[in-house]
Amino acid sequence: MEAPGEAEGAVGPGGRRGGLRCRHPVAEMLDLPFLPFSIFLGGLGFMCVAFVSAWCQHWRGGFALDGGLQMFNWHPVLMVTGMVVLYGAAALVYRLPPAWSGPKLPWKVLHGALTLAAFTLAVLGLVAVFRFHNNHGTPNMYSLHSWLGLATVLLFSCQWLAGFSAFLLPWAPAWLRALYKPVHVFFGSTILMLSVASCVSGINEKLFFSLRNGTTDYKCLPAEAVFANTLGLLIILFGVLVLGALARPSWKRPDADSPDSCQPLLTAER
Amino acid sequence: MEAPGEAEGAVGPGGRRGGLRCRHPVAEMLDLPFLPFSIFLGGLGFMCVAFVSAWCQHWRGGFALDGGLQMFNWHPVLMVTGMVVLYGAAALVYRLPPAWSGPKLPWKVLHGALTLAAFTLAVLGLVAVFRFHNNHGTPNMYSLHSWLGLATVLLFSCQWLAGFSAFLLPWAPAWLRALYKPVHVFFGSTILMLSVASCVSGINEKLFFSLRNGTTDYKCLPAEAVFANTLGLLIILFGVLVLGALARPSWKRPDADSPDSCQPLLTAER
Numbered sequence: 045m046e047a048p049g050e051a052e053g054a055v056g057p058g059g060r061r062g063g064l065r066c067r068h069p070v071a072e073m074l075d076l077p078f079l080p081f082s083i084f085l086g087g088l089g090f091m092c093v094a095f096v097s098a099w100c101q102h103w104r105g106g107f108a109l110d111g112g113l114q115m116f117n118w119h120p121v122l123m124v125t126g127m128v129v130l131y132g133a134a135a136l137v138y139r140l141p142p143a144w145s146g147p148k149l150p151w152k153v154l155h156g157a158l159t160l161a162a163f164t165l166a167v168l169g170l171v172a173v174f175r176f177h178n179n180h181g182t183p184n185m186y187s188l189h190s191w192l193g194l195a196t197v198l199l200f201s202c203q204w205l206a207g208f209s210a211f212l213l214p215w216a217p218a219w220l221r222a223l224y225k226p227v228h229v230f231f232g233s234t235i236l237m238l239s240v241a242s243c244v245s246g247i248n249e250k251l252f253f254s255l256r257n258g259t260t261d262y263k264c265l266p267a268e269a270v271f272a273n274t275l276g277l278l279i280i281l282f283g284v285l286v287l288g289a290l291a292r293p294s295w296k297r298p299d300a301d302s303p304d305s306c307q308p309l310l311t312a313e314r
Numbered sequence: 315m316e317a318p319g320e321a322e323g324a325v326g327p328g329g330r331r332g333g334l335r336c337r338h339p340v341a342e343m344l345d346l347p348f349l350p351f352s353i354f355l356g357g358l359g360f361m362c363v364a365f366v367s368a369w370c371q372h373w374r375g376g377f378a379l380d381g382g383l384q385m386f387n388w389h390p391v392l393m394v395t396g397m398v399v400l401y402g403a404a405a406l407v408y409r410l411p412p413a414w415s416g417p418k419l420p421w422k423v424l425h426g427a428l429t430l431a432a433f434t435l436a437v438l439g440l441v442a443v444f445r446f447h448n449n450h451g452t453p454n455m456y457s458l459h460s461w462l463g464l465a466t467v468l469l470f471s472c473q474w475l476a477g478f479s480a481f482l483l484p485w486a487p488a489w490l491r492a493l494y495k496p497v498h499v500f501f502g503s504t505i506l507m508l509s510v511a512s513c514v515s516g517i518n519e520k521l522f523f524s525l526r527n528g529t530t531d532y533k534c535l536p537a538e539a540v541f542a543n544t545l546g547l548l549i550i551l552f553g554v555l556v557l558g559a560l561a562r563p564s565w566k567r568p569d570a571d572s573p574d575s576c577q578p579l580l581t582a583e584r
Binding site: 264 | 338508518533550
């Protein structure tokens with residue numbers, strides 16, 4: 045996906061734009077620095093986690109580890125926190141201006157650690173729903189939400205292992221790293237899109253399940269429905285903004301597409 | 315979103331690559347020409363339309379214009395055909411090799427016509443569901459699916475009007491066109507993502523609604539559930555492939571990011 049500013053010139057580590065081409069004063073005026081954007085995005089991510097936690101705590105009975113409905117409630121909280129918010133933060137590590145200069149390895153380690161944390165939360169979120177289903181004799185893996193969600197986590201596990209093997213271990217040849225890098229970047233964005241679609245279908249499904257009796261029917265749009273629908277929109281907005289930030293050329297590391305990327309990343313940039 | 319091949323050099327209109335940089339023989343071997351990809355994508359789009367039609371015809375009672383359940387069935391068929399398949403085809407118009415040389419205007423008109431057709435189908439799809447709801451006394455616009463779906467179509471209407479005003483009418487100044495172009499491209503991909511998320515949540519919701527009695531319960535994964543879940547996965551695959559194709563630099567018009575894009579598109583490229 046491309047983002048506003050795609051046809052713009054590169055920006056130096058200090059945030060000053062170099063190699064400008066036909067930039068209109070209005071374009072310059074509308075140009076957004078990364079810092080205020082990332083603060084807004086951080087606030088939005090915090091709201092996503094707060095909303096999903098408040099939904100489960102206030103309307104769905106809170107949290108427990110007893111295999112009951114309160115155990116299920118960990119599922120939405122852990123999936124939104126791991127597969128959307130933490131994942132989005134991990135994806136944007138290389139867009140932080142301090143990551144633009146100096147050795148790349150610490151940022152690669154941070155990216156790997158954050159994605160591993162996101163993956164761990166996702167696995168715990170899956171354990172919560174499988175344990176709940178098994179305790180209640182409910183079959184697993186029948187809905188489109190479950191098919192898409194599990195496929196997304198499986199894809200994420202492959203992505204993490206391939207990224208770790210190619211970019212953090214020293215064994216992959218330079219040509220293979222250079223070949224794999226754009227594939228890793230593409231699947232990085234794709235997994236976030238699939239996560240957001242999984243969350244939307246999951247929230248929708250949960251509301252149809254939970255709001256079924258006459259007084260609180262989903263159709264009557266009770267407060268819980270408005271709140272959880274709003275959570276869904278916040279998650280979508282967060283995902284779209286992360287994908288937009290990833291695609292924005294002026295926020296990329298200036299050397300992201302330079303010939304250096306064909307050299308072994310670990311040894312060349314340590 | 316970035317795609318495989320992002321760090322590669324540009325390709326000439328004939329499909330031959332110029333300005334290569336550190337391309338490994340394996341990378342060259344794996345390089346995919348647009349034509350076979352678009353044939354595969356066309357087949358996949360056809361399968362999406364065939365699957366959603368077959369689902370509604372075979373399991374949901376077929377089609378009618380009487381305001382009943384058979385009228386509702388037009389909703390999934392028209393939304394998938396318009397907002398995913400036709401929209402995806404419209405988005406890829408500029409990636410067709412014949413569009414790479416010669417005047418751009420015919421391709422702009424084709425892009426505008428295809429997106430208008432997609433939008434028309436989407437509006438008819440909305441009419442079908444609103445008419446069905448109103449005839450049955452069911453409230454409109456309560457589920458997250460409906461919020462997201464309507465927001466997507468409204469965003470699409472703004473996108474179409476803004477695109478038409480900026481790129482097909484001769485009144486917009488060159489700097490405004492250049493400023494708006496990457497915004498249009500970004501929202502183009504975003505709307506497709508939102509459409510796919512709407513379809514996934516809609517299919518999930520419809521299956522929970524329809525498969526409720528003991529013998530065909532969604533939980534038991536009857537043939538209809540497997541079929542419609544597969545439809546959901548096909549739609550996701552179609553969306554991801556379109557977004558990947560849009561992001562692939564070697565499939566873009568060679569002049570897409572050239573200084574020409576700052577000149578008035580209509581007059582400069584007629």
